[in-house]
């Protein structure tokens with residue numbers, strides 16, 4: 001079985017987001033970059049499937065050289081090799097084109113992604129890739145097992161979940177509790193240094209969207225405190241002042 | 246040339262988020278000097294479908310093939326793509342939801358469209374086609390220029406306040422040919438809470454965290470939610486501990502909500518939790534620790550014990 005795991009290099013979840021150049025550029029100064037938390041779940045499940053069933057796991061990223069620490073970490077966690085498409089990821093369609101191009105060259109049984117990136121929060125790349133390859137896409141997947149050429153999955157739906165079976169190949173967007181996040185050990189970190197990381201040029205240059213500028217949300221007004229023994233006042237204020245109930 | 250809106254059904258009724266999408270789409274149509282057409286897929290009666298007119302759609306295309314009764318992102322995307330082609334639509338609007346997200350992506354792939362997820366305002370068409378979207382999980386906004394010929398807008402809840410008229414939409418049967426490949430998934434079991442207010446659709450949300458101490462204490466949370474007709478939600482550790490089902494978990498790695506009112510009881514307000522709730526209109530925080538970080542992001546706060554405060558609030562709501 002061949003598994004492709006697509007990962008993003010994104011600002012740590014505690015980052016205070018700021019912009020420079022008159023709000024046209026994300027300010028990378030001082031920002032700690034991590035593997036997308038959902039992508040981490042996808043990778044962890046891929047490594048578990050490799051250990052259980054035998055599989056090769058390839059990590060894939062569209063990004064510039066500064067994404068390499070994240071890629072190396074994925075190799076340290078247990079992926080076998082990596083591909084980086086050397087380009088700024090313009091948008092979901094562009095990223096999907098790159099994944100589809102690689103998958104057309106080397107067919108994968110499973111293309112695992114995160115449910116969504118935590119920078120642009122699109123939740124779109126898996127569906128677009130599925131469409132480009134003409135195969136099913138399923139997200140968010142919280143459980144995944146493979147028996148022969150059949151995948152058995154649980155997908156979250158609004159207010160519940162459903163069990164799904166489908167034939168490989170598939171594109172999946174993953175979320176917890178599909179696996180536990182893995183932390184690389186010393187041996188993993190050492191071997192990761194020598195695992196192959198192939199750098200390729202982008203296929204296609206479609207840019208269907210472009211961000212003109214960014215804006216920060218307006219700060220919330222000061223909090224109005226209500227003494228605990230007058231809690232019922234809150235309900236009155238929600239009705240007469242905030243007008244939300 | 247009309248603006249096309251995918252309107253989602255829940256048990257035969259148009260979802261509230263889809264009514265918003267129809268209203269939003271009709272406003273976009275107005276800006277473009279054209280009309281709004283809604284596509285509805287699955288079983289629904291004519292009267293219900295015609296209510297799309299109240300929110301500004303002049304026409305409803307109803308795809309009622311029995312094979313489409315169960316929600317299916319791939320098949321539904323094919324139906325909407327066929328409708329877009331028939332209507333010559335250049336703008337497709339849908340509400341964000343699990344189904345809507347899956348469809349938007351497949352549609353973008355089919356139509357090579359410029360896709361804006363998490364749209365929060367009407368577009369600016371003064372030069373080009375620019376939409377404001379929420380990024381970094383609500384921590385910032387982007388003004389995104391959609392350059393492709395076809396544009397897909399997935400709108401967040403509470404993007405627009407709907408207004409209703411008494412107009413009705415004409416309903417046309419729509420029966421595009423269906424593609425077998427779109428039915429490749431076999432759903433073997435479905436578990437869905439019924440009767441509850443769905444969290445992503447809810448106007449009011451009562452959420453609780455580890456401060457509740459254990460699942461056996463959720464009665465006081467549910468009582469307040471019931472009195473308010475609100476949905477219940479929880480923090481990540483609460484769903485990790487299996488105190489509550491995963492589909493109630495909000496935050497960076499859970500559901501993102503933007504209700505009119507978010508009440509947080511016994512939740513500390515970690516940045517990853519805030520990320521999923523910070524676009525709520527009004528935030529109420531109840532915590533026994535006056536230094537809990539959540540108070541900094543709240544509109545109203547009560548320093549107190551949830552076990553005393555929540556029942557008091559429930560009583561006050563019941564007395565309204």
Ligand SMILES: Cc1cc2nc3c(=O)[nH]c(=O)nc-3n(C[C@H](O)[C@H](O)[C@H](O)COP(=O)(O)OP(=O)(O)OC[C@H]3O[C@@H](n4cnc5c(N)ncnc54)[C@H](O)[C@@H]3O)c2cc1C
Pocket residue numbers: 006007008026036038039060061062063088089090091092095112113114115116117118119120121122123124125126173210211
């Ligand atoms: C400096 C910089 C600037 C950027 N500017 C923009 C911008 O202006 N507009 C914009 O839309 N995006 C921009 N991005 C790209 C963004 O990080 C995403 O890669 C891309 O937009 C897809 O985002 P999404 O939220 O739609 O992905 P989603 O559909 O939410 O992602 C789902 C999954 O797809 C996979 N995936 C997504 N992106 C990648 C990737 N790059 N490589 C490998 N797998 C991936 C992951 O598994 C992810 O969990 C920028 C990134 C960087 C580093």
Ligand SMILES: Cc1cc2nc3c(=O)[nH]c(=O)nc-3n(C[C@H](O)[C@H](O)[C@H](O)COP(=O)(O)OP(=O)(O)OC[C@H]3O[C@@H](n4cnc5c(N)ncnc54)[C@H](O)[C@@H]3O)c2cc1C
Pocket residue numbers: 013037453454455456457479480481482483494495496497498499510511512513514515516517518521531532533534537549550551552
């Ligand atoms: C990558 C990543 C992603 C994450 N994603 C999410 C996410 O999506 N959603 C999320 O919620 N978290 C997320 N987290 C976890 C987050 O950092 C916090 O750990 C979590 O939100 C804390 O949950 P809590 O507030 O319920 O618990 P705690 O932090 O333990 O807070 C409990 C609060 O209850 C108060 N309390 C206790 N008893 C009472 C009482 N009797 N009356 C009133 N108040 C009381 C305490 O003062 C305290 O403030 C993520 C973390 C990481 C690293």
